[in-house]
Amino acid sequence: MLLRHTTKEVKEREGLTINPAKTCQPIGAMYAALGVHGCLPHSHGSQGCCSYHRSTLTRHYKEPVMAATSSFTEGASVFGGQANLLAAIETIFSVYDPDIIAVHSTCLSETIGDDLQQITRKARDDGKIPEGKHVIFASTPSFIGSHVTGYANMVAGIADQFAVSTGSKKNQINIIAGWMEPSDMREIKRLSKELGVNIVLFPDTSDVLDAPQTGTHVFYPKGGTTVAELQSTGDSLSSLALGSISAEPAAIALEKKCKVPFETLDMPIGLRATDRFIMALSKAGNVTVPDEITADRGRLVDVIADMEQYLYGKRVALFGDPDQIIPLTEFLLDLNMKPVHIVSGTPGQRFEKQMRQILDERSPETKFKNGIGADMFLLHQWMKNEPVDLLIGNTYGKYMARDEDVPFIRFGFPILDRIGHSYFPSVGYSGGLRLVEKILTAILDRQDRDALEEKFELVM
């Protein structure tokens, strides 16, 4: 067994992370930038960073992922990376011809003190940015926060650097996507359409990272929020930020720059969070909820009622990114399940506050931890001490699941060994239905596997 190296006794560790439940900022910035149409993400750092991020995203989506790098050398690290970035901008526009270059920093360029705002301004002043093209940036040092922070920073950068307030309002609502899958973004757009609300969703990686086979390799796939749409967000009636950690910073930026009021919601994962999203969006767009959406909701409730006996009291360990696992925890409680251990590598006090709100009344004994020391090693130790019936998390959970012989559902980022996440949403009522189906299948398959012959049931 692979993780037999995990000890049961939980000891305070001085500075060591074992089996991280997070990764670094730049990959989040790269993912966010891919959700802008015609945008080439650019990593301002060593070649390796860019290569690792592209590889990880490629493994997760099984799609080509394009991004450029400043290719730092020893010289750049001594004299600063300005020359590299200016050269890169020139090269990229002349060869790869994107509409936008979205530059993010790395630990290396941050530490040597490169100022992306100043360098991109210089690029503009020096005429290196062709007419009608854009260079945007976000500061994403790897030694602060996590991949989620990097996503949030780039999305905020997109909002801040594109939004324009023309003075005349448009009848549209901004929806700022927290870190979610292309399938989720597609579902948000579908729900909004069904509600009859005009929205601008950003970023939007649908039709970018779930592209069809066409016989050609399209450098800039057809999806992604367009520059015109992004510029118009400054005139929208309001913004809904889906996720307090990964989406809210962009909403704040829009409010600051263009005075667009906002509301922060949980990502619509599960019944209640979807209810809140639908209510907020129908209110913001001043529409009534159509029967079809009410029926979708009814179907989800119906299935939960049908299968409640199999869900009741099941003990769950989960790990992942805060904006996803906060509403998931709430949903598990609504399914009458028992989340017992929760871990997120992303630091920040919002996580604790929101988890407390959900858990204090309904499950005060649930253990949860985020930030430094909240890694999969700790989660595994907790599982050894207080066993669970189900584990939910990204692909790396498979080691723990195997070691503890626990059913496992893949949820979050990265998923390197299964497909589905890019095509089937987890958000909305249909996403809730998919989650319930996955949970039930995992639990019932296990029950079947372990059942004595005389108790092996046909009808469940």
Next chain:
Amino acid sequence: MEHIGILEGREKQVFEKKIGAELSDIACETSSLSGSVSQRACVFCGSRVVLYPVADAIHIVHGPIGCAAYTWDIRGAVSSGPELHRLSFSTDLQEMDVIYGGEKKLYLSLIELIEQYKPKAAFIYSTCIVGLIGDDIDAVCKKVAAETGIPVLPVHSEGFKGTKKDGYKAACFALMKLIGTGSTEGISKLSINILGEFNLAGEAWIIRKYYERMGIEVVSTLTGDGRIDAVKRAHGASLNVVQCSGSMTSLAKDMEEKYGIPYIRVSYFGIEDMSKSLYDVALHFPDHPEIMEAAKQVVSEEVKKLYPELQKFKKALTGKKAAIYVGGAFKTFSLIKALRSIGMSVVLAGSQTGNKDDYKRLKEMCDEGTVIVDDSNPVELSKFILEKEADLLIGGVKERPIAFKLGIGFCDHNHERKIPLAGFVGMYNFALEVYQSVMSPVWQFAPRKGGNR
């Protein structure tokens, strides 16, 4: 996409073999142009892949979390025993550490880890930022080694300090410190080390068995299914057999200089090169003709089994065209030969890290019209694949979806191979994989190569 030409400044890294074309030197071993969508990685990546398979050591990445997270168990280097290498250890440097230094954190992490896991050794990888903030990791390693009594080896793999190849060198430098510290008692004169074989999908086990069938003792495999004790006594072998020449030739050279152990370069891919790698070892022991006899016996037995099996693939694949873009150039040579043996020609050949000699040899090997590239990018690869009408791309993780989008077959000859491709059995697996992918029914449904159905 047609309007995208070869990246300006890259003309010297692309060459098309044509009659009358000057065989000028291709530009290589340079860092990528700023702003390119390079498929290359960094120094750290090079060190990490070389040392990673040492399974009874702890590997701790000193830096922010990303470098550890992205290299956590992504390479299928199999171990027959301990699996410490498959865990991810990081000092997870934070802003305060960047300001005040991370030496203390590293020290405490090492002490904790060594106490907990009792490893045979520890490798400490320094990342970009460690090179900037100036942590003296050598001093920390020395201190921890003295306190714990195990070798604690710094690996100077700051990402920006060169290319992936410099990372190989840094890894070899660390290994060199271990070699020579163990006892060579009982090692046969008829012995070798296998260098540059990382036991992906269990390949080192296959190769090792061939040599053992010849009566050769394999002292140490560097680093596939690696053990610290075996590395320590590697200097007791009579010959170093180096495959994946990019990564471990420097170690072979150092061992030759320090211990007088000669080395040969081999490749285990394809019938021709695999056989040669057995014969070349036998040739090194001319006083023992029985070894050459045994080698011939191994080859004959294996080829007898393999040859008829390959014919069905060859029949289907004859006339199909392949594009190769892999990490090391040496691998490309073997792949060209292996593809020819199943009836396929090569229309594009390239590598991320080849040197001048490699490219010269490539030019000699390739057919007229073959495009040769160094440090290529997706635009270029797609362009040449379409122009040259390739049916197959051989590459790594980032190339796979490009091949599939273009509607051609793909074979992973990199980290993510799931079945052994080395050895005689590997040639069968390789042919099968190529056959499966190129002849897959899915392409019937795909608008292949941009055309209509």
